[in-house]
Amino acid sequence: MKQTNLSIKIKRLLKRTKFPDYLHHFGPKKYKFQDHLEALLLMEVCKSSLRRTEQISKLFDKNSPTYSALCKSRKKISPELWQRLLKITAGLSSGEVSIDGTAFNKTNPSFHYLKRIDGKNPKNFAKLSATMDLKTKKFLAMRIRTSPRHDMQDVKYLLKRSGKINAFYGDRGYDAEWLHELCFYKGIQTFIPARKNVRMRKFRKKQFVNYSIERYRQRSLIECGFSCLKRKYGGSVRAKKIQGLRAEIFCKGIVHNLGLWIGRFSTEPYQQT
DSSP, X not given: OOOOOHHHHHHHHHHHHTOOSSSOSSSOOSSOHHHHHHHHHHHHHTTOOHHHHHHHHHHTTOOOOOHHHHHHHHHHSOHHHHHHHHHHHHOXXXXXXXXXXXXXXXXXXXXXXXXXXXXXXXXXXXEEEXXXXXXXXXXXXXXXXXXXXXXXXXXXXXXXXXXXXXXXXXXXXXXXXXHHHHHHHTXXXXXXXXXXXXXXXXXXXXXXXXXXXXXXXXXXXXXHHHHHHHHHHOSBOOOOXXXXXXXXXXXXXXXXXXXXXXXXXXXXXXXXO
């Protein structure tokens, strides 16, 4: 099967978002938004810094902005545009959606030398809450915070941006009566185990009528997705402010989805083997 390269995929991706060619209408027309996005995605693929990304692009004679221009441009991209790019790379939702949270370290020290100097492990991290399609293994929506927050604070935000949902999977941390009620009125079957010593109220009882332990075990696939994201593109971030953190983590998710984007917008139809 003939596959399209990353540059062509990004060009078609931006065409679907209907985003202008340039970040600023009155700014210099030296680099298009596609050049900025390609460089930011390349930085996550190569696990490199902004300076090294610029050097790599020059080695391959690629029209890439300077490291300072990349640093400024990623601060100008709105969260909604990142969500649109992530959602388009995810494609249509199958309806089987799982939610969970994970953390990305803001520092990346050598644990070998931390042990030698009797240092403490860093506890400062960025919080990521995300929804993933269990059939395609692609991320549908993300919410990034600079400090720890409870998982329930981002549920409504992610549900609204995840598209079609028929079955909603979560661990015990998402067991709340208001969430069961919200999903019940939207026609969504929840697969969330009850917390210990919790009172079985009206909507929790209704959702537990069709609850299945076998189906709930599929929830762990989102943890495999987080593991894949960190092993491929790193479990730490370099940025310190929320705009840079958001850009880095969203780029990890977009590149992950593009890696699974087999046959989509290619010149030949996708054939399963």
